[in-house]
Amino acid sequence: MPILNPYLSFRDTARQALEFYHGVLGGSLEIDTFGSYPDMGFEPGEGDLVMHGQLTTDDGLTLMASDTPSSMDYQPAQGISVSLSGNESDRLHAVWDGLSEGGMAIMPLAPAPWGGEFGMLVDRFGITWMVNVNGE
Structure with missing residues (x-):
């Protein structure tokens, strides 16, 4: 059965957001940075940004997020809750x-x-x- 999960996009605050949500929701948090994947072609200085983060709570919630690198257009979430x-x-x-x-x-x-x-x-x-x- 497919699973539907929220995936949030940020410009450069995904780590802070994920850590905040981890503090609120609990569970386990995994974060991969762009620097972990050097062949992806990110801009210098963006290696510490979140390529993919996933928070999984003990009661089954999954929330994912990433930073949008400067080479990509960033549109803050509108019309979504x-x-x-x-x-x-x-x-x-x-x-x-x-x-x-x-x-x-x-x-x-x-x-x-x-x-x-x-x-x-x-x-x-x-x-x-x-x-x-x-x-x-």
């Missing part, structure tokens, strides 16, 4: 609190008309998140 939902209220509230640090709530996490709770925020890296705590 990372959505996180489930029944684990305590876990989702903790994730909301963590992602909110240095970010901005668009819609506070609060009771939703369809039941449960829902909120939207933009984190400190400019990524929009939607958090839905399922109702009973």
Whole structure:
């Protein structure tokens, strides 16, 4: 069965973002840099940038990210949100609190008309998140 995973692009902050998400979500983090693959033709000085990073949490979430090298056009994410939902209220509230640090709530996490709770925020890296705590 195919798996759908968010893959976030940054200009040069993928490492900081992945480390932040690791602190919020837990799990294990793997980071490969452009310098690990010298035959790829990256620009001098970009060897420490993230070619591919993957965060895998103990509860099965996978989030991937990379830096966009200067030789490629970078378009910040627009019209896309990372959505996180489930029944684990305590876990989702903790994730909301963590992602909110240095970010901005668009819609506070609060009771939703369809039941449960829902909120939207933009984190400190400019990524929009939607958090839905399922109702009973």
